[in-house]
Amino acid sequence: MIEEASTQNIDRRIQLAVEAFQFLKNTTINERAEFMNAVADQIEALGDELLTAAHSETSLPLARLTGEKARTAGQWRSYAKAVSAGIYTEARIDLSQPEKQKGDLRKYNVGIGPVVVFGASNFPFAFSTAGGDTASAIGAGCPVIIKAHPAHPQTSQIMADVITATVKAFGWPEGIFSHITGKSYEIGAYLIQHPDIQAVAFTGSFNGGKALFDIANRRDNPIPVFAEMGSINPVFALQYLLETKAEVLAKEYIASLTLGVGQFCTNPGVFIALKGKPLDRFINTLKVEIQNVAPAHMLHKGIFESFEKNKNTAIAQPNVELIASAHTETEGSYGNASVITTSASNFMNNPVLSEEVFGPFGIVVACETDEELRKIAQQLKGQLTITIAATNEDVRDNSKLINLLKDKCGRLLFNGMPTGVEVVYGMQHGGPFPSTTDSRFTSVGPDAVKRFVRPISFQNWPDEFLPEELKNSNPLQISRMVDGVRNSESLNIQTT
Amino acid sequence: MIEEASTQNIDRRIQLAVEAFQFLKNTTINERAEFMNAVADQIEALGDELLTAAHSETSLPLARLTGEKARTAGQWRSYAKAVSAGIYTEARIDLSQPEKQKGDLRKYNVGIGPVVVFGASNFPFAFSTAGGDTASAIGAGCPVIIKAHPAHPQTSQIMADVITATVKAFGWPEGIFSHITGKSYEIGAYLIQHPDIQAVAFTGSFNGGKALFDIANRRDNPIPVFAEMGSINPVFALQYLLETKAEVLAKEYIASLTLGVGQFCTNPGVFIALKGKPLDRFINTLKVEIQNVAPAHMLHKGIFESFEKNKNTAIAQPNVELIASAHTETEGSYGNASVITTSASNFMNNPVLSEEVFGPFGIVVACETDEELRKIAQQLKGQLTITIAATNEDVRDNSKLINLLKDKCGRLLFNGMPTGVEVVYGMQHGGPFPSTTDSRFTSVGPDAVKRFVRPISFQNWPDEFLPEELKNSNPLQISRMVDGVRNSESLNIQTT
Structure with missing residues (x-):
């Protein structure tokens, strides 16, 4: 064809x-x-x-x-x-x-x-x-x-x-x-x-x-x-927020992970938090929420097959546990969502788990200590986005972690989920390698x-031959930096 | 040491x-x-x-x-x-x-x-x-x-x-x-x-x-x-100017070529013009002017040896003629200036002649037709600078040539010589490959x-955690683009 x-x-x-x-x-x-x-x-x-x-x-x-x-x-x-x-x-x-x-x-x-x-x-x-x-x-x-x-x-x-x-x-x-x-x-x-x-x-x-x-x-x-x-767009959930909002966070996370059958460059593939009761509540809600995800076809057969292969490779890694799975549709290119969990040390030592799985697949990484959160941050490759799920108090308590994470992404979110972009000046869709080739x-x-x-500089050119953008009269009335000062004025200069 | x-x-x-x-x-x-x-x-x-x-x-x-x-x-x-x-x-x-x-x-x-x-x-x-x-x-x-x-x-x-x-x-x-x-x-x-x-x-x-x-x-x-x-910084001398100013141009060219013993990235290594009487006058003046250049040591022995080797390689190419040489100092690392001449077709067909010779060495390329000038322009590799020695009339007659040359350099001069830079916003010191790796x-x-x-985008961050540059109060009083409009104001927003 x-x-x-x-x-x-x-x-x-x-x-x-x-x-x-x-x-x-x-x-x-x-x-x-x-x-x-x-x-x-x-x-x-x-x-x-x-x-x-x-x-x-x-x-x-x-x-x-x-x-x-x-x-x-x-x-x-x-x-x-x-x-x-x-x-x-x-x-x-x-x-x-x-x-x-x-x-x-x-x-x-x-x-x-x-x-x-x-x-x-x-x-x-x-x-x-x-x-x-x-x-x-x-x-x-x-x-x-x-x-x-x-x-x-x-x-x-x-x-x-x-x-x-x-x-x-x-x-x-x-x-x-x-x-x-x-x-x-x-x-x-x-x-x-x-x-x-x-x-x-x-x-x-x-x-x-x-x-x-x-x-x-x-x-x-x-x-x-x-x-x-693309990237794995980690979500770092900090303790105060997780304690008070584990269930809400789980709903938001599953919704973002499965949006468009997970086929976004900004899909939140990893969720990182301290282990303990709040994280258990988060996981329990995940198990329920994932059942409500309507099955949907992936973009094409090639993507579906890669998804299945990469998802199953991740699930088959040692020391990971499958914690949540959507209804399994066995016919056609349905992208069935799955979430696994593993320890921070296993996540850091097994590079397979840091590979992007394009589709609705997530990993919950359970850390023993704050130190492990920072170690993951330090080891993280470049990302399009990183999300900090946190209260203001959490941010104050984790300034070192957040400072490290700034070096690893193009867009840093305070709560919310990373899927989707906004077409505005303030958007950055490009992070350190390997998320993009030039951050x-x-x-x-x-x-x-x-x-x-690319810039080109004209030295001593007569006004008539300069591009409109650089002519004395500023016919396009654009903002220009003239002798270091920004203005939109025309220049009062004798034309050569 | x-x-x-x-x-x-x-x-x-x-x-x-x-x-x-x-x-x-x-x-x-x-x-x-x-x-x-x-x-x-x-x-x-x-x-x-x-x-x-x-x-x-x-x-x-x-x-x-x-x-x-x-x-x-x-x-x-x-x-x-x-x-x-x-x-x-x-x-x-x-x-x-x-x-x-x-x-x-x-x-x-x-x-x-x-x-x-x-x-x-x-x-x-x-x-x-x-x-x-x-x-x-x-x-x-x-x-x-x-x-x-x-x-x-x-x-x-x-x-x-x-x-x-x-x-x-x-x-x-x-x-x-x-x-x-x-x-x-x-x-x-x-x-x-x-x-x-x-x-x-x-x-x-x-x-x-x-x-x-x-x-x-x-x-x-x-x-x-x-x-x-670095680059060979060609000078294109157009006909009206050459007719009226061949001698002045020769003096300027030799001065620029030998400034600092030719050890500038912006040294004008090639001079390109139509053959004929004006170019003959230019060459005759070169022969005289080059004798007035005071001999001087090059930066170090390695540079001197490279210069001698590369200069002599160029001089030894077929179909080139040595037209001007400075007094020869035989002891020490003196960089003795030389200029050769060749035809446009020989210049275009022999890549050795387009290599930078770091030091006071120039090539005068004599073109048969305007078409040959444009062919050289088309074939030219990326340059830090290109100089057009021209009258306004010349520019009007050669718009196609000049349009082509814009694609080949970072700085385009109208008369003058390229050696040296000015540390201002309007300067561009970076041209298409191979003059630099990123134009x-x-x-x-x-x-x-x-x-x-590199840019980093903060999504929904509380004001207190934003860098000074992005805080509502604009404490650094810098110019910012707010909702697409540039201003230096503080934002009247309720702090989260």
């Missing part, structure tokens, strides 16, 4: 992207924002055809897909707003001064060049063909070549058609957006190895992301890769644009 | 850095700025001992070293000012709203962790032990482990003592700064392979920088490396701090 793109076709699309980049890098931030808003309009205008295709390809419920569609259009709009406000332009102007040797220096951010985006399977809209990576790359001024996720080809094609139609409607070069299909690993590798590709964005598994990262770094000209590779960037929120820009 | 640091000593210093990071990441931007200004004071207070040591170790003239010392102190001050203004804090606050799922999200930048800095030989102050990399890492909140450059050990020790004394005077943990000495390649490799090191900064040769980059990416947890590896960052100017920060 899925056509394998030929290398000739890929080469041709990359050549078109190279040509389109010459066009795109000379568009203003307002022109790109207008384009992005038009894409948002078109996504919103899509009807049942999109939802029906996505539902049949991913098994995700229509309500969830309806919400994700709105979020996806919203991403294009919010990134467009940030782009047109010049936030990622970061214009800096240092005027000529008698004591300066170099004269007039003006810097702003331009697109880095053609970007390859790998669609994810678990968010067929928001992290796929017309998702946040595509929106942020185009916002940055970079042509995008999508490697469509083979698990939802029809959905991907509908979204690709929307972007292609918008490119056509704007009269822009067709190379601004390309849609590459295929199932083979080689297609992705070929794309990334092409010398004209300048950056890569990926959301998916560790193995997939790390393979792309390695290929990109082995090129003759290495390029940046932002790979979001200095985010793939959610307008700041995602930053991944695909 | 130079002590080889033992692995035990390195391990101990890294452990101290890890501990110091826990302290440093909880300092405020004002506390770090105060520290940085104190280092600047101490550098300025250093007397003849520093200049004498550096002069004897590098052969650089005292006047140059005096200027570099002032610049180095100035870097600490200007980065401190930017840090305390909260520019790299990038505080973003998204308040809780009824339509938001995640509640209150507040993001700011923290230090990435312990950073290893490799000192450069050609700027013993500004790009070495107490140079811009160290200042920007500490400004970001990261402890620094310096691998001292073995070519100026005494200079490095004096600068290290200044920073160590300031750490002591502030009562800060000693692990904030470490000074590792040694000549072996293994010491650098060992440092970068250590799992607790979180980032690397380097200024030097392509081979050195690329080796560090590869080691860092092969770690179990890869880390970012910012390596500035998205700069190693000169306050923006250099960005290399060593």
Whole structure:
């Protein structure tokens, strides 16, 4: 069913992207924002055809897909707003001064060049063909070549058609957006190895992301890769809170663990607390609550099979106990939730238990002492999120633990559960390795644009040849840093 | 003479850095700025001992070293000012709203962790032990482990003592700064392979920088490396300007090519123009001007020997002609300037001619057509700088060429010569590979701090536990983006 793109076709699309980049890098931030808003309009205008295709390809419920569609259009709009406000332009102007040797220096951010985006399977809209990576790359001024996720080809094609139609409607070069299909690993590798590709964005598994990262770094000209590779998103439940809210916490935990059949990068795969009566109450409630989880299909057969395999591997480890299991549906790709428990020392000594199991599977780690909580924190690999379930008193008593945990994640929650993200400036979706390949960037929120820009400095250029963003008259009326002071003013300078 | 640091000593210093990071990441931007200004004071207070040591170790003239010392102190001050203004804090606050799922999200930048800095030989102050990399890492909140450059050990020790004394005077943990000495390649490799090191900064040769980059990416947890590896900084001289100013341009070019015995990353190694009478006049002036260059010693014997070898290799290539040579000093490490010429097609077909020759050596490339100028532009590798020697008329006639060149550099000059940098926001010292390993960052100017920060987002944290930068009252009075709008106000919110 899925056509394998030929290398000739890929080469041709990359050549078109190279040509389109010459066009795109000379568009203003307002022109790109207008384009992005038009894409948002078109996504919103899509009807049942999109939802029906996505539902049949991913098994995700229509309500969830309806919400994700709105979020996806919203991403294009919010990134467009940030782009047109010049936030990622970061214009800096240092005027000529008698004591300066170099004269007039003006810097702003331009697109880095053609970007390859790998669609994810678990968010067929928001992290796929017309998702946040595509929106942020185009916002940055970079042509995008999508490697469509083979698990939802029809959905991907509908979204690709929307972007292609918008490119056509704007009269822009067709190379601004390309849609590459295929199932083979080689297609992705070929794309990334092409010398004209300048950056890569990926959301998916560790193995997939790390393979792309390695290929990109082995090129003759290495390029940046932002790979979001998931994590186990630990929840540290501290004692005062656990004592008073063990049952509530158990309900919240099971709801988060099984949301969307556990198919979130931010799924809370590990729950860590001191052993004792409160934790026993938490576990007892888990056992009951897990029975109320409605069975649901996973995204596709491959994910279901991996889930079953990884879950059963974890359950089969020595010194773990299966404490809660959902009703078992034996036919079809149902992701049946399970929770196991183990000791802190077993958790720390058996690396299998720190591997992400993509799906509704959790581990409750029972610690003997506060010291063991801190040891786990110290040993923890990088995470997208860490949650502290705590009272204010708990935070005061555990400052060392919390200080350690800050080094291990991109988003630190005070209570609540980590599943889901919010598309705002304050969101960070990117943590220390191995949760992502570069913790200095985010793939959610307008700041995602930053991944695909680089600064260029113009020294002593005549005003007429400067980009709009740096001209004396500040025609785009953006906020700029002029001689170290931020303002949105035009410069009263005699034009050279 | 130079002590080889033992692995035990390195391990101990890294452990101290890890501990110091826990302290440093909880300092405020004002506390770090105060520290940085104190280092600047101490550098300025250093007397003849520093200049004498550096002069004897590098052969650089005292006047140059005096200027570099002032610049180095100035870097600490200007980065401190930017840090305390909260520019790299990038505080973003998204308040809780009824339509938001995640509640209150507040993001700011923290230090990435312990950073290893490799000192450069050609700027013993500004790009070495107490140079811009160290200042920007500490400004970001990261402890620094310096691998001292073995070519100026005494200079490095004096600068290290200044920073160590300031750490002591502030009562800060000693692990904030470490000074590792040694000549072996293994010491650098060992440092970068250590799992607790979180980032690397380097200024030097392509081979050195690329080796560090590869080691860092092969770690179990890869880390970012910012390596500035130099470039050939082409000058494109366009026709109208060349016709009217061939002689002036030749004088400027020789002065820039031989400044500091050509030992600048921004040395203009290639001069590209259309062949014809104006270029002949340029070459004739070169031949005369080069005779006026006073002979001077290179930084050290290793650099001199490399220069001689690489220069002679280039001169020995087929179809090149030696057009200008300085007086030959045969004794000592004198860097005698030479310029060769060749055709565009020979330049493009012989990769040896695109290699950086570190020292006063230039190539004049004579093009047959405008098309050849563009072909060279297209084929050019990434550069720190590209210079367009042009009139406004030339720029209008060559828009395609100039558009192409924008993709190939970090700093684009309109006339003037590229040697030297200015420590301001508008400076970009970082270009596409292979000039640096990540064109998205700069190693000169306050923006250099960005290399060593990463964002962390706090979700629904009580105000009392938030860092000062994100508290409702905005005690540091920094500019923050609140619900997408930039302001420096305090938030009128009931404290949880």
